[in-house]
Every structure is written in C-alpha cells, then in structure tokens.
Amino acid sequence: MKASSDAFVRRLLLAVACTTVLCLLVIAAFIFKEGLPFLLKVGPGNFLFSSDWRPDSGHYGILPMLVSSLYVTFGALLVGAPLGIAGAIFLSEFGPPALARVAKPAIELLAGIPSVVFGFIGVMVLAPIIRGAAGGPGLSILAASLVLGVMILPTIMSISIDALAAVPQSYREGALALGATKWQAVRMVVVKAAGSGLLAGTILGMGRAVGETMAVIMVAGNAVRMPRSVLDSGRTLTANIALEMGYATGMHRQALFATGIVLFVFIMILNGLASSALKRRAGKR
Amino acid sequence: MTPKVEVRDLRVFFGGEEALRGVSLDIAANRILGVIGPAGSAKTTFLRALDRMNELKAGCRTAGRVLVDGEDVYGPACDPVALRKRVGMVFAMPVPLPLSIYENVVYGPRLNGVRNKAELDGLVEECLRAAFLWDEVKDRLGGSGLKLSGGQQQRLCLARTLAMRPELILLDEPCSGLDPISTARIEEALSLLKERHTIVLVTNNTKQAARASDETAFFLMGELVEMGPTGRIFTNPSDKRTEDYVTGRFG
Numbered sequence: 001m002k003a004s005s006d007a008f009v010r011r012l013l014l015a016v017a018c019t020t021v022l023c024l025l026v027i028a029a030f031i032f033k034e035g036l037p038f039l040l041k042v043g044p045g046n047f048l049f050s051s052d053w054r055p056d057s058g059h060y061g062i063l064p065m066l067v068s069s070l071y072v073t074f075g076a077l078l079v080g081a082p083l084g085i086a087g088a089i090f091l092s093e094f095g096p097p098a099l100a101r102v103a104k105p106a107i108e109l110l111a112g113i114p115s116v117v118f119g120f121i122g123v124m125v126l127a128p129i130i131r132g133a134a135g136g137p138g139l140s141i142l143a144a145s146l147v148l149g150v151m152i153l154p155t156i157m158s159i160s161i162d163a164l165a166a167v168p169q170s171y172r173e174g175a176l177a178l179g180a181t182k183w184q185a186v187r188m189v190v191v192k193a194a195g196s197g198l199l200a201g202t203i204l205g206m207g208r209a210v211g212e213t214m215a216v217i218m219v220a221g222n223a224v225r226m227p228r229s230v231l232d233s234g235r236t237l238t239a240n241i242a243l244e245m246g247y248a249t250g251m252h253r254q255a256l257f258a259t260g261i262v263l264f265v266f267i268m269i270l271n272g273l274a275s276s277a278l279k280r281r282a283g284k285r
Numbered sequence: 286m287t288p289k290v291e292v293r294d295l296r297v298f299f300g301g302e303e304a305l306r307g308v309s310l311d312i313a314a315n316r317i318l319g320v321i322g323p324a325g326s327a328k329t330t331f332l333r334a335l336d337r338m339n340e341l342k343a344g345c346r347t348a349g350r351v352l353v354d355g356e357d358v359y360g361p362a363c364d365p366v367a368l369r370k371r372v373g374m375v376f377a378m379p380v381p382l383p384l385s386i387y388e389n390v391v392y393g394p395r396l397n398g399v400r401n402k403a404e405l406d407g408l409v410e411e412c413l414r415a416a417f418l419w420d421e422v423k424d425r426l427g428g429s430g431l432k433l434s435g436g437q438q439q440r441l442c443l444a445r446t447l448a449m450r451p452e453l454i455l456l457d458e459p460c461s462g463l464d465p466i467s468t469a470r471i472e473e474a475l476s477l478l479k480e481r482h483t484i485v486l487v488t489n490n491t492k493q494a495a496r497a498s499d500e501t502a503f504f505l506m507g508e509l510v511e512m513g514p515t516g517r518i519f520t521n522p523s524d525k526r527t528e529d530y531v532t533g534r535f536g
Contacts, residue, residue: 097343168380170376170378170380171380171382171383172341173338173341173376173380174376174380174381174382174442175382175392176338176341176369177336177338177369177373177374177376177446178369178370178373178392178393178396178445178446178449179366179367179369179370179393179396179397179449180366180392180396181366184396188382188392189382189383189384192383192384193383
C-alpha cells in the first residue's frame with residue numbers, strides 16, 4: 001500500500017514536471033512556426049539591419065527597435081549592476097547582520113511589485129523630472145533605463161548576496177591575517193572569489209531588462225525611429241510586439257513573431273551565459 | 286633578555302562564556318612554543334588573541350594584556366591591521382586565496398606597497414624555498430593555488446605568511462589535515478625559520494610538540510596548566526594533569 005502510493009506520487013510529479021517542460025517546448029515551437037517562414041522569406045539581414053519599419057507597405061526592418069532595446073538594456077545595467085553589487089557587498093560584508101536579515105527579504109519583495117507600478121512612477125515622477133532637467137520628451141530611453149535599472153536590482157542583489165555568502169569565511173580570515181584591511185580583503189579576495197556569481201546575477205538581471213515590457217511601454221515613449229540620444233523616445237522589441245499584436249494580420253503578424261524569435265534567442269544566450277558562469281563557480285570549489 | 290611576547294591575565298569571552306580564563310606567560314624570541322591540550326581547551330582562542338583575530342567573531346570580548354615587543358596589542362594606539370602585518374598566522378585548514386601561487390605569496394607584500402617586480406620575484410622564490418615548496422611549484426607559479434594538494438596548500442600558506450617577514454608566526458594546527466611526509470616538511474621548515482622568527486605552534490598532536498618545539502605550554506579548559514622546556518614537560522611534568530595528558534591517559 002505504502003509503496004504503491006509512493007509510486008503514484010512519483011508519477012504525478014513526473015507528469016507535472018513534463019507538462020512544464022512541454023509548455024516551454026510548445027511555446028518555442030509555436031513562435032518558430034509562425035515567425036521562421038517570414039524570417040526566411042524577408043531574409044534575416046533585411047529584418048535585423050533595416051531601419052524601415054512600415055508593415056502596411058511591406059517594410060519590416062526592426063533595427064530601431066533592436067537598437068532601442070540594447071540602449072535600454074545596457075542603460076538599465078549601468079544603473080542596476082553597480083548599485084546592486086555595491087549594495088550586496090555592503091549588506092553581506094559591512095552592514096550589521098541584523099540589517100542583512102531584514103533587507104534581503106525586503107529586496108526580494110521588491111521583485112514582486114507589479115511592473116505597471118514601476119511604470120506608473122516612471123511616468124508620473126521620473127519623466128517630468130527628466131523633461132525639466134534635460135529637455136526632450138521626458139518619456140525616453142533614459143527614463144526606461146532608470147526604471148528598469150531599479151527593477152532589476154532585486155535580481156542582481158539577491159544573487160550577488162548569495163554568491164558573497166558562499167565565499168568561505170576562511171578566505172576573509174586568510175586575507176585579514178595577512179594584514180589586509182576589511183575593504184582590501186573584500187576587494188581583492190571576496191569579490192574575486194564570488195566573481196562568477198556576481199556576473200551571473202548581472203546577466204540574469206540583463207535578461208530581465210531585455211524581456212520587460214509593461215514598464216518600458218509606459219516610460220520609453222515608443223516612437224518608431226532610430227534613437228539619436230538617450231533623451232530620445234524609443235521603442236523596444238518587446239514594446240513593439242505588445243503594441244502592434246492587437247491589430248496585426250498576415251505578414252505583419254508573422255513579423256512580430258519573428259521579433260519574438262530574436263528575443264527568444266537573446267534570452268537563451270543570456271541564460272546560457274549565466275548558468276555557465278554559475279557552473280564555473282561551483283566547479284572551482 | 287626580554288621576552289618577545291608577554292601575556293598577562295588574558296581572558297577571552299564569547300557571549301557570556303569565558304573561553305580563556307586568565308592566562309599569563311612569556312614567549313622568548315627565536316624559539317618555538319608548542320601549545321598542547323585537548324579539544325576545547327582554548328588553544329586556538331589563545332593563539333587568535335595574539336593577533337586580535339578573535340574580534341572578527343561577533344560577541345567576543347577580550348581582557349588582560351598582550352605585549353608584543355613591549356607594545357600593548359589591545360591598547361588604544363594599536364591598529365589591528367598593522368599588528369597583523371607583523372604577526373603572521375597559518376590556519377588549520379589550508380586556505381590559499383583564490384589567486385595564482387605567485388599572487389598568493391605576494392599578496393601581503395603588495396598590501397604593503399611593494400611594486401618592484403624583481404623584488405617580488407625574489408621574495409616568491411625565497412619564501413617558497415623556506416616553506417620547502419619551491420621545487421614542486423617553480424614551473425607553475427601562474428597556476429591556481431587551489432589546484433595544489435592539501436600539504437602543498439599548507440606550505441603555500443606558510444610561504445605567504447613568510448613573505449610578510451613577520452616577527453611572530455602563529456600556527457594553528459598547521460598539520461592536522463596532512464600526511465606524515467608533508468608534516469615532516471613543515472616541521473623541517475619551522476626548525477629553520479626560528480632563527481629569524483618567533484613561532485607559536487598550536488597542535489593536537491603531542492608528539493609534534495615534542496619533536497618541534499623548544500618550550501611547551503599545556504592548556505586545559507581555558508587555563509594554562511603548566512609551561513616549561515619541552516624536554517621537561519614531556520619527561521618530568523610538575524602537574525599530574527600534564528603527566529596524564531602527555532602520557533596519553535586522557536584527551
């Protein structure tokens with residue numbers, strides 16, 4: 001009786017696990033089925049490197065969106081990575097342990113705030129400030145970068161904190177016993193030992209920035225043209241899909257799926273890099 | 286001759302608990318002091334009190350005095366970072382820093398601002414030779430210190446400590462995880478090192494203290510039971526508890 005119920009639970013869990021993987025496969029297959037024929041017909045070069053996006057007259061160049069996505073993503077990294085890593089170093093190495101115990105769950109809670117709320121704050125607070133201080137429309141690549149930078153903080157911080165916590169105490173003591181100051185020990189030994197974990201956190205944060213849609217639509221301005229500066233309005237790949245999916249038909253619709261393929265491949269590459277960085281860390285022990 | 290280190294009524298508390306209970310002793314320059322005693326006798330706490338490593342743990346409090354060359358280690362004028370540059374420490378678990386062999390050795394000197402490549406190169410060879418490691422690693426100084434065997438790692442840690450040119454070297458059970466051959470190498474290195482350094486060797490292996498040290502201190506339950514020349518402690522101890530321990534009747 002006991003053994004058979006055990007086997008039942010095991011099969012049930014296996015089925016659930018398979019369903020999850022299956023979902024991913026079906027999504028991937030669907031995107032590729034819809035987008036790949038289009039990509040082959042138009043040609044990946046024309047699709048990726050033409051800056052003419054006029055679906056109603058048959059021009060499908062996503063370069064402006066690609067560039068905006070890259071701008072916004074790296075902008076977010078410039079904001080989120082230094083803040084996140086520095087914050088993680090402070091919390092795990094310098095701050096009182098009691099603070100770290102409170103702060104880490106709080107940071108993880110930040111990840112649970114709906115992105116529309118971040119977007120809302122961006123529109124109501126950040127965009128007017130940027131418009132007033134630097135000119136331009138306010139709703140811009142800069143605004144999107146700042147909002148996304150804060151949104152990816154929890155990812156970067158919580159993975160970085162875990163990476164720093166995994167550095168054996170003996171490394172710190174070894175450096176301190178050699179007459180290093182606390183900061184020297186952290187900078188030259190602890191950060192180096194946790195390096196691949198910090199990198200993995202940053203890459204995963206980057207993945208989040210690439211994929212984020214709602215907050216970006218709200219604050220980036222969404223103009224379909226090549227951004228000339230960070231104060232310009234820009235439309236990211238994700239925003240483009242979300243904004244046009246509602247009315248797109250035929251080739252246009254396929255072009256959006258092809259955009260999905262680009263994002264899909266991009267995220268796969270980033271996740272691959274992150275997991276190889278994490279694996280390298282595990283292998284070093 | 287004035288002693289290198291004077292310890293007076295040294296007490297260390299963790300939380301409310303008194304781990305080290307009023308230890309007083311002198312450590313002579315250019316000698317090896319062996320510290321023996323069963324597990325939990327506060328040998329390591331004593332050792333770590335000498336270079337203020339205990340205070341890295343939360344809830345630790347130290348009372349009493351430790352004078353190194355007459356300077357009060359716990360006095361307000363003493364900077365623990367500067368102190369640890371003069372007092373080297375080798376831990377029970379060999380922990381090379383996650384750097385190359387070369388970088389491990391020059392880590393301390395670099396902190397002290399040594400930049401001259403030739404000087405660093407010379408230091409690396411000298412210290413690795415002194416730790417009896419040079420011949421085994423001279424062709425792969427750029428390789429990771431973490432890839433060495435346990436015995437080699439411990440000798441690397443010793444070399445890295447020597448590169449600081451410390452006056453006082455503290456060793457916390459440096460051979461506890463090592464095979465007899467590696468242990469012999471380390472003991473051989475120590476016997477040469479005492480010409481230029483003063484050494485405190487905490488060990489769980491009483492035979493090692495008998496072999497390697499000039500003087501021996503026996504700790505029990507946080508107290509110093511007895512200290513004297515190693516020969517006398519092992520052949521004619523004055524305290525019954527010391528005799529029981531060194532003859533293997535307990536511990």
